[in-house]
Amino acid sequence: MANPIDQAMSQDTRVSRRQALTLTSIAALLGANAVVWFSNLLFFKPRVTYGEPSRFRLGKPDAFPLGTRLPLGSQRVTIIRNEAGVAAISNTCTHLGCVVATTEIGFDCPCHGSRFDAEGTVLGGPAPRPLPWFKVSLSPNGELEVDTATPVPAGTFLKV
Amino acid sequence: MKNDTGFLGTILAFPMNVWKSIFRNPIPSSDLGRSQTTFSNVFLHIHPVKTHSNSLRPAYTLGLGVMALSLFLILTVSGILLMFYYVPATTQAYDRMLDLNGTVAFGTLIRNMHRWSAHGMVAIALLHLCRVFYTGSYKAPREFNWVVGVILLLLTLGASFTGYLLPWDQLAFWAVTVGTAIAGYAPVFGEQIRFLLLGDRVVGQEALIRFYVLHVAVIPAMITLFVAVHFWRIRKDGGLSRPADADLPESQPRYPDAIAGKLEGLAPRVKTEKAKTFGVMGVVKGPFNKVGNTPDNTVFSWPNLFIAELFVFAVTLLVILVISMTFNAPLEAPANPTSPPNPSKAPWYFLGLQEMVSYSAFWGGVGVPTIMVIALILLPYFDRGQNGVGVWFSRHRLLAVIIFTTLLVINLIFVIIGTFFRGPNWGFIIPWEQPAAHGSATAGH
Known part of the structure; x- marks a missing residue:
């Protein structure tokens, strides 16, 4: 990180375009992951069963x-x-x-x-x-x- | 270009050209050839070109890892064959078992092989765990591979547990009823876990199809994945563990037998041609096996290691064949959801659990097993001493050996009590005394 532009960036309190994209990408990936886990859990829980009625x-x-x-x-x-x-x-x-x-x-x-x-x-x-x-x-x-x-x-x- | 030999020449050279296009190297007769054969074959290059002679001592490894893999291969092949006839439906599964035993050519043999290999794989995996513990082989840098091994043991038990619902006989139905009820004792989410496992409130069609998919697809795929990691890590962690002084040059032999080429069941040791040097292509980081330019105690993997592994596989297959031709896999009465057999017994490796469960469902079925698994996984991260690595029952590890052996014996006692000393209503019986006549059929085997 000896790059002078990076150093300037790190002093800048604003979020750079690259950082913003990285953060939103990470958030999107984590969110998608959570949705996949949750939907799979729902998928595996049958809403109708075929055994003896209660x-x-x-x-x-x-x-x-x-x-x-x-x-x-x-x-x-x-x-x-x-x-x-x-x-x-x-x-x-x-x-x-x-x-x-x-x-x-x-x-x-x-x-x-x-x-x-x-x-x-x-x-x-x-x-x-x-x-x-x-x-x-x-x-x-x-x-x-x-x-x-x-x-x-x-x-x-x-x-x- | 000197390929211009004419049409006839092309025809005559055709078989050899095909052969050479498949196998890059001829049967090796030199050290360079032995290296290249191992190095350039996709199946053989799972092993390094040279193997430490300590790894080839049958008395050190007992061949247990290769045995477990051999059993997994036998289980995969016999399992795929069984899938051609099996139907995972409560109305058909048991009839298909009878068909396998009665009408399918070699059906009984294949089913026997699958059942006995499954028992064998659990036993061998447990013995493998004991071998790795008693030789201190889980210590740094092999901690993670020990964890992978524990995961593989759990997957093996899972494969076995899901497998024995499939015949849909009395053992199948009631062992899984009891096993999934144990899952229901897990804290907080117990009942939900049980419902997800069974797909219903009781064992039925939903449970059968779920266990079938887990048994034939999910768990074998996971075992394959973790086996690949397990083997890869053996190499990357510097080969099998060995004593600290095992790398001394040949002038100070640590294992006279190995040096003299007297290894039992192995091909004679191939001597390194000292004049030649070979380099490993690319940059290799961390511990790795040196290739031949310094004096060490390694031998060429081709043929020494490959023949040893082939030998273990052949012996394993032979033993399974003989057992399968002698003893039939048990098949009880068809599943009857209204009446459990008395006593209702799981296979031997779960009987210790069942015995503990008869005292307390939570502690016997969830608490103690969870603590044991966590202790096994954490072991290499807390037992950090490097003394006694690569030696059976090292005196430097007396305390660890005593603790492990004690726990092992306690578990064994529970298994033995559950197997032999429990009769109807899980009452205590003396196995050599004739039990009183009882209405229900017994299920112990």
Whole structure:
């Protein structure tokens, strides 16, 4: 930088044409880069998925007599019916997502040995949280509808 | 111009002219020829003209790096062959596995080779890491190449992880369910990372196509890129590491075996013709291998190094072939999203992780592995001493060797517990005692 013009430039507080172009070019490149990253992130996040829907219907409530404790495999919930009403408890282990086995007295996870009681409370093993309960409602045509995207507090039953 | 030999002469010279146009040099018989053969061939010039004799000691390198590359080549070729029959769809993938085993000529063999080479590549890459650690080869100026090596190890594990969803059997489905659930424990963005990996909330068609693209395109391309950097850096960092006194002239031999040409499995050492001198064309900066005009302990890469590498490749291929003809790659029942096998086990190299995860999902699956990887990457920037480089288990590095070995043994113990001592519901079992009969099929292998 022994160039006398450069030295004169460095004393000058004004931005030279070359500096201005360099700075705008750098800004444009960084901006374009950010846009590319952001748009790729959006691209990789599907807006529509093709798996099991989060809401599904079970049929009329009388299909589930008192004392029912029925695991639904592909929907990954267990339907419970007792005096208080109908409820749906998740069958997805809160540890690492294996499907728990529904037993008479609770739930057992085969992957890492987590155990839950009949209400989904953790009894042992590495599971950090109880099994979530899902919202059960009556659809207009009188069928039970479970929404696995809407968790409800444990012990929430739908009166039927 | 003396080309005027007539039409017949042109015809007679045709084969030789074609040969010479492809191969610039004849089979070398002089040191100049040996240099030119290495120097002027696009494939061979990945190596310098001369190689230090320490790099050719089988007991020093154990050939692990070349073995890992050989396995990667076998995986690439067998993987491309498998792609001709595989369909990444949940409705077809498992049937295609059965077709490979039942109807495709050599289908079972190719699938076995791919599976066993994948296991082998993980094992050899880990052993290679141990070799480089125990010989102190990660120390300056080779710090960055160690980091590239750690990245390659992670990519190898990633290739393996994405690969085992593809058969769409029970192991595939549940190992990936568990593996991606671990990603969900990453701080802040865990759930988003998991969703991006799977393309859905659960493992399904979206996950299969994503893992397929990662497995056959993205990760192999990245491995190829980093392997190129890895090899380039070996040369630019001055060749493989060696003891400080290994550059003494031949009059004071450091390795009598190497000097006497007794290298196991190698061609006899070609002596430098002292009267001749060769120069490296262009300006070479930094550490490089000298070319023959001073007494040193280098030998010509052609034929010594090339034959050694070919030998390692041939042995690797032979071992993989024999294993693949003896043992079939496991294939479990088709994926059943409603019932995991009990116990649900990942391949051996992830069982240590799975064992740790059974205590705490965050610490076992995210915290401890992240700390281990960061520690590995930072190691060469904090372990700066130059003593003991190029020597196995150097006494100067006693503390480092003890710490590394301890961590290695702890990891091994976790793998062994996860592999042999875990039964249904991940309960503790004694492997040599007959486990109680259980309803679900076991998945250990």
